[in-house]
Amino acid sequence: MPIIPHITAALTGRSVFTAPLHNAHFSLDTSGVAGVFGGEEAVSAMATVHVYEHRKWLGWYNSPGSYEIAKRYGRLAKSKFFDGLFPGVHTDPATLFELDGWPGPNFRAAHSGTVIGETSHLAALLMKECSEMTSHEVQGRKTRPIGVTIAELRHIPKQEECPAQFRTLSPVYASVPIVVSMVTCFMCLLVSDWYSFSMILLGIVVSGVSCLVIGSGTFLFTRPEPAEGSPPGDGILCSDKEIVILRGEEAAVNSITRGRFSLRFDSEPHYENIGWCSVLLMIQFIAQLLLIPQGTLFGQMMFVTSLAVSWGYNLWLSAFDKEQIQRDILMKEVLRRPQLTKYVLGTRTSMVVFVLLILKPEEPGKIMNSLLPNDTKAWRKWKDAIVSRIKSAKGFEFDQADWDDDSFTDGDRKLLTVLFHDAQDAYVGFKKYHRASDYKSFSS
Numbered sequence: 001m002p003i004i005p006h007i008t009a010a011l012t013g014r015s016v017f018t019a020p021l022h023n024a025h026f027s028l029d030t031s032g033v034a035g036v037f038g039g040e041e042a043v044s045a046m047a048t049v050h051v052y053e054h055r056k057w058l059g060w061y062n063s064p065g066s067y068e069i070a071k072r073y074g075r076l077a078k079s080k081f082f083d084g085l086f087p088g089v090h091t092d093p094a095t096l097f098e099l100d101g102w103p104g105p106n107f108r109a110a111h112s113g114t115v116i117g118e119t120s121h122l123a124a125l126l127m128k129e130c131s132e133m134t135s136h137e138v139q140g141r142k143t144r145p146i147g148v149t150i151a152e153l154r155h156i157p158k159q160e161e162c163p164a165q166f167r168t169l170s171p172v173y174a175s176v177p178i179v180v181s182m183v184t185c186f187m188c189l190l191v192s193d194w195y196s197f198s199m200i201l202l203g204i205v206v207s208g209v210s211c212l213v214i215g216s217g218t219f220l221f222t223r224p225e226p227a228e229g230s231p232p233g234d235g236i237l238c239s240d241k242e243i244v245i246l247r248g249e250e251a252a253v254n255s256i257t258r259g260r261f262s263l264r265f266d267s268e269p270h271y272e273n274i275g276w277c278s279v280l281l282m283i284q285f286i287a288q289l290l291l292i293p294q295g296t297l298f299g300q301m302m303f304v305t306s307l308a309v310s311w312g313y314n315l316w317l318s319a320f321d322k323e324q325i326q327r328d329i330l331m332k333e334v335l336r337r338p339q340l341t342k343y344v345l346g347t348r349t350s351m352v353v354f355v356l357l358i359l360k361p362e363e364p365g366k367i368m369n370s371l372l373p374n375d376t377k378a379w380r381k382w383k384d385a386i387v388s389r390i391k392s393a394k395g396f397e398f399d400q401a402d403w404d405d406d407s408f409t410d411g412d413r414k415l416l417t418v419l420f421h422d423a424q425d426a427y428v429g430f431k432k433y434h435r436a437s438d439y440k441s442f443s444s
Contacts, residue, residue, distance in 0.1 A: 038063075038064035038065045038307070038310075038311035038314060038315075039064070039065035039067065039068030039069075040065070040068065040318075041064075041065065041311060041314040041315045041317075041318050042063055042064055042065025042066075042068060042069055042311075042314050043065065043068050043069055043072050044314070044317070044318030045063075045313075045314035045317040045318050046069055046073070046210070046211070046214060047097050047098055047322070048317050048318075048320065048322065049211055049214055049215035050097060050099070050165075050215060050217055050219045050263060051099075051165055051166050051219065051322070051325055051326070051329070052165060052166055052167075052168055052170050052317075053164075053165040053166065053167050053168070053170075054170065054171055055165075055170055055211070055215060056211050056212055056214075056215025056216070057211070057212070058170060058171060058174035058178070058211070059207045059208045059209075059210060059211025059212070059215075060178050060181075060204055060205075060207065060208035061174075061177035061178045061180070061181040061203075061204060061207055061208075061306070061309075061310045061313070062177075062181040062184075062185075062200050062203030062204050062207065062303075062306040062307060062310055063177075063203065063207040063307075063310045063311075063314065064307045064310060064311050064314070065314070066203070066206065066207075066281040066282070066284045066285045066288075067281070067282065067285040069210065069278075069281055070086070070278040070279070070281035070282045070285070071086060071278075072096070073096065073214060073274055073277075073278055074086030074274070074275060074278030074279075074281075074282075075087075075088045075089070075090060075091070075096070076090070076091075076093060076096060076271040076274045076275070077270065077271045077272060077274055077275025077276075077278065078090060078269065078270045078271065079270060079272070079275065081275075082275040082278075085275075085278070085279065085282070086275075086278060092262075092263075093217060093262075093263040093265065093268075093271075094260070094261055094262045094263050097263060098322060099121075099219075099261040099262070099263065099326065100120075100121045100260055100261055100262065101121060102121045102124040102125075103118050103119075103124065104118060104119030104120050104121065104122070104123030104124040104127070104237070104257070105119060105123060105124070105127055105237045105238055105239045105242075105244075106118065106119065106237070106238055107119050107123070107235055107236070107237050107238075107246075107257045108235055108236055108238070108366075108367060108370055109233065109234070109235035109253075110232075110234040110235050110236070110359040110360070110361035110362065110367065111231040111232055111233075111234060111361065111362050112230065112231050112233070112250075113362075113363075113366075114235070116257055116258075119237065119256070119257045119258070120256070120257060120258055120259060120260050121260060121261065122255070122256055122259050122260065122261070122330055122334075123237055123256050123257055125323070125326055125327050125330050126151070126237070126244060126256055126327075126330065126331075127237055127239060127242055127244055128323065128327065129327050129330075129331060129340075130147070130149035130151070130242060130244050130340065130342060131147065131241070131242050133147075133149060133340060133342045134342070135147055135342040135343060135344045136341075136342065136343050136344070136432070137343070137344050138343050138344065138345045138346070138350065138354070138425060138426065138428070138429030138432070139425060139428070139429075140345070140346050140347070140350055140421070140422060140425030140426075140428075140429075141346050141347055141350070141418070141421065141422060141425070142346035142347065143346065143347045143348075144347070144348065145344050145345065145346050146241060146242070146243065146344070146345060146348060146351045147241065147242050147243065147342055147343070147344050148242075148243045148244075148245065148342065148343050148344075148345060148351055148354055148355060148358075149242070149243070149244045149245065149340055149341065149342040149343075150245045150247065150340070150341045150342075150343075150358060150433070151244055151245065151246050151247065151248075151338050151339070151340050152247050152248065152338055152339040152340075153246060153247065153248030153249075153252035153253060153255070153256070153335060153338050154248065154252070154336075154338065154339070155252065155335060155336040155338070156248075156249055156251045156252045156255075157221060157223060157251075157252075157255050157259070157334050157335070159222065159223055159224075159225055160220060160221070160222045161220070161221050161334075162218060162219060162220060162221075163219065163221055163329045163333035163334055164329075164333050165219065166325045166328065166329065168320070170317070173313060173316060174313065176309060176313060177306075177309045177310040177312075177313040180305065180306055180309040180310075181200060181203070181204050181306045181309075181310065182204070184200055184302035184303070184305055184306040185197055185200040185201050185204065185302075185306070187298075187302050188200060188295075188298075188299045188302050188303075191296065191298060191299070193295045193296045193298065193299030193302075195291045195292065195294045195295035195299065196292065196295035196296065196298075196299025196300060196302055196303050197299070198291070199287060199288045199291055199292050199295075199303060200302065200303055200306055202284055202287060202288070203284060203288065203306070203307075206280050206281060206283075206284045207310075209277065209280065210277050210280070210281060213273050213274060213277040214274060214277065216265060216266065216273070217263035217264060217265045218263065218264045218265075219261070219263060220261070220262045220263070220264055221255075221259060221260075221261055221262075221333075221334050222259065222260060222262060223251070223254050223255045223258060223259035223260075224254055224258050224259075225251065226250040226251055226254055230250040231250070232247075232248070232249060232250065233246065233248055233249055233250035233251070233252060233253030233254065234246060234247050234248070234253070234359055234361075235253060235257075235359075236355060236359070236367070237256075237257075238371070243351060243355060245355060245358050245359060247358075247359075252335075255334065255335065256335075259334075261326070261329075288303075341433065341436075343429055343433065345425075345426060345429065346425070347422050348371070348372065349372065349419055349422040349423070349426075350422040350423065350425050350426040350429075351371075351426070352367075352368055352371045352372050352426075353386055353422070353423045353426035353427065354426040354429055354430055355367070355371070356368060356386070356390050357390065357426065357427065357430040358430065358433070360390070364386075364387050364390050364391065365383065365387050368383055368386070368387065369383075377407070377408070377412070378408065378412040378415050378416055378419075379419075381405065381408075381416065382416055382419045382420065382423075385398070385420075386423055395427075396423055396424050396426075396427035397424075398420040398423070398424070
């Protein structure tokens with residue numbers, strides 16, 4: 001005779017209460033619920049464990065999506081055993097938790113001549129922050145407006161530091177799925193539904209342990225240390241629609257162009273603890289898949305109730321804008337609220353002149369040619385006149401002598417007239433910025 005039915009019958013006889021619906025002749029099909037239901041939300045919620053304060057201590061509830069979590073984070077573990085269980089491309093923790101990996105805009109330094117074709121994830125965050133700022137409009141001709149943000153980086157972050165975590169009401173809201181999971185587990189115990197009781201308890205324990213293990217990584221900001229005697233790090237981040245002028249010491253600018261968020265685990269580089277944690281999540285998935293159908297209808301309903309409430313909490317966690325949280329950490333904790341001032345210029349030519357007036361680079365011609373590759377005779381004449389005035393710090397008053405050339409056609413002269421007017425508009429915008437800010441060159 002089978003042993004399990006006898007044990008179940010014996011335990012059922014000791015129940016404190018009679019299970020509601022105990023005479024029901026059907027059971028819930030939980031095969032689509034255990035481990036798979038709410039997988040995306042569970043993975044997204046787990047990704048917040050390093051940036052939300054106290055989040056790693058609040059995982060003690062029967063969370064859905066154990067299979068999806070195991071499949072995603074098990075790829076961190078590096079061994080033949082774990083590679084077989086969790087196949088896929090290995091990546092570093094910061095990229096897996098979406099704290100790194102975005103390609104940043106290109107950067108060109110004003111004084112050192114440094115050119116970085118693709119900057120860091122943090123530069124992409126800063127560019128997004130600047131693109132959503134309110135701006136001051138510079139009057140003038142309009143073709144394709146482009147924003148120019150001046151970022152005054154006065155704070156130099158440490159080479160390595162732990163930014164403060166984002167504060168939310170997570171401890172308050174986390175109490176809901178924790179209490180519901182505990183209550184449903186206790187209710188199954190009262191009616192002696194040991195299958196449902198043990199599976200809810202297993203879910204609580206595995207979820208709590210997973211949050212502790214996966215959340216054990218230390219959230220870090222790091223940046224390279226520039227060489228001694230480096231010139232000021234002033235330069236520009238460039239994209240098609242936005243320009244960000246970085247002004248500050250080389251170390252401060254490096255924080256944007258080469259700094260990064262990262263996660264440091266005691267178990268690196270093999271991450272065995274995360275691998276075994278993922279194995280535990282897979283065991284939970286298989287056990288719940290096989291044993292929950294053996295429970296009573298009441299126990300199955302308790303199990304599904306705990307999953308549904310936990311899914312709602314995971315959904316709330318995943319609803320937060322993780323990009324915005326990273327931007328807040330960067331701007332407030334790492335850069336200590338740099339002064340940002342944004343202007344919108346109507347043409348690319350006026351933007352280039354405005355940028356050169358702000359930066360005062362060692363070789364303005366190189367930056368001008370990188371931003372404006374136009375190379376006709378009229379354009380070269382205009383560029384030479386602009387570069388000459390920037391180097392000599394002369395005013396931006398132009399007359400016919402600046403574009404008068406017997407070899408120019410009427411079209412060239414009309415073009416130059418328009419371009420010089422753009423330059424004058426940019427100069428007016430520069431004077432406006434100069435008056436409105438506590439403008440001070442870091443290179444002086």
